[in-house]
Amino acid sequence: MFRLSKPLYKVLYENIKKDIVSGVYKEGDRVPSEKELSQQYGVSRITTKKALELLAGDDLITRQPGRGSFVKRASGFNHKMKVNNQKGEQTALLFGLVITDFDDSYGTELISSLEKCSTKHSSFLILRRSFGKPELEERAIKELVELGVDGLIVFPSQAEYFSEEILKLVIKKFPLVLVDRHLKGISTASVSTDNVAAAKKGTEHLLELGHKHIALLTPPPTDTTALEDRIEGFVQAHAEKGVMVDRNLWLNNITSTLPNAFRPPNFTQDIKKIKDHLVKFPYITALFAAEYYIALMAKKAVKELGMRVPEDISIICFDSPPRRIGDFHLTYLSQDQEKMGQKVFDLLLKLKSKEEQEETPKRLLLDASLVVGDSTAEVSSKKQNKLS
Incomplete structure (x- = not known):
């Protein structure tokens, strides 16, 4: 995968x-x-x-x-072993990384960046996956702290009902950096994409192509700040362009892409949901998928309905695997995972050295870039005539 x-x-x-x-x-x-x-x-x-x-x-x-x-x-x-570098002998640091899951659409490049930074600073990085389960996240954090890690990088499974273990770390001022999202009401360091600005950029691209009936496809947005921010950016883009947002066109019960270690994803069920949605609202001209795999399901749903991408329906999404020659390329918003990893590691080192312990850690937001592929185009005249 x-x-x-x-x-x-x-x-x-x-x-x-x-x-x-x-x-x-x-x-x-x-x-x-x-x-x-x-x-x-x-x-x-x-x-x-x-x-x-x-x-x-x-x-x-x-x-x-x-x-x-x-x-x-x-x-x-052991993680207190001595290592040699240009400055002489020093004690190696051990950091823990707790992430929901990863694949080639998002996460692999981030982990690679963190690994490069870890090697550069003669330190070790231990990876644990939570699969979006709060109980697995808590267990991983607790085990890593008991192991004696010098700092933690956490991709939280939720936003509102945050882990008790994370709260303990915040109270103790333990070196901690959150990735890709922030926790509401908690003052801790975080590095993520500016999801509001990124979603605005993607939505504006569709609006500029003449799309005014855009369906937003997402998992349930409860307790996920990154997703909430993407929805906010989608709404803001419509408001700034003077286009009415039709919330009836939103489909926010896509569940097969949610991380889960205990069950295989039911893509067939979600593809059917998208097909039924397109049949119910035949005037939809574009789909904005909050995630890459939702975009793939949307593309399959469109094809099974006898329509074409982008001639009949345009599709845009967040993230995409590396491009290969000859492949069909989705239009997507690219998160700078390389830079994200660097910023996360730099901030963690500063917190470890207590350079920023006396100040309230800031929320660092990174820009995303729009990569135009084969899946978006102007609304066809045929579709325009039907809508008018």
Whole structure:
């Protein structure tokens, strides 16, 4: 589903190695089996087997047939180990990253940026996924803090009913940076895209192409500040262009893209929702999808109704995987994940060094860019005639 800059078995190998290095797995501890790792990460047994073989080759684990794999040695591997850099020997820092989930449309590039920054500053980064579940988020934060991380980067699963563990960190003034959203009523550092401005930019593009009947496709917006901001930007663009917003055209019950570790996504059900919506409101000329995979479902729904993109319906969305030659390219709003990772890490280092502990951390917003692809065009004269 997603593409990384290195093979999956190496990513898995590095994750387990970091757990050994940081002390999550101690000498003699059993590490997850090939089957357990396959289920946990959603990869093949071949991938997990290669990762464990690499760890055995590094003399970090011993593989015992019929029993499993066990940490062979961990001496010298802890997050207070000494590392050498141009300034001489220093203590390595260990940071934790808790994210809902990631793929090649959003998240992979952000993690890659954070990893580059971590390597540059001779530190370690431990990744945990919450799949949008508050209880998994709380557990991950608690485990990382107990592990002794020097700071945390958190992509919160919710906005209003925030994690109790996050509140504890704020009270303790623990180095913490939130990513992609902010928590209402809590004063803590955050770095995210300016979602209001980005949504305005995308909506203005459609309005300038002559679209006045635009359907907004979103998951349920409850407690998600990023989504709330995108809706606000959509509304503001209409107001500034003097176009009436028709909320009847909004479809805000798309659920298959919500992160969930316990059930497969039901894309078929959501595609049907979009099809039914287009049949109910045949005068819709454009769809603004809050997420990339919603845009893909919208494109399929349009095709199954015997219409074409963009000739009959234009589609725009947030985020997109890397472009490949010959592919159909959606028009999308590109978030600067590389810069986001850099800003997050820089801010975390400042908080760790107490440079900004005496001040109220600011909410840092980054610009998104509009990438025009094959999925948007002017309203056709045929459609215009029908509407008039």
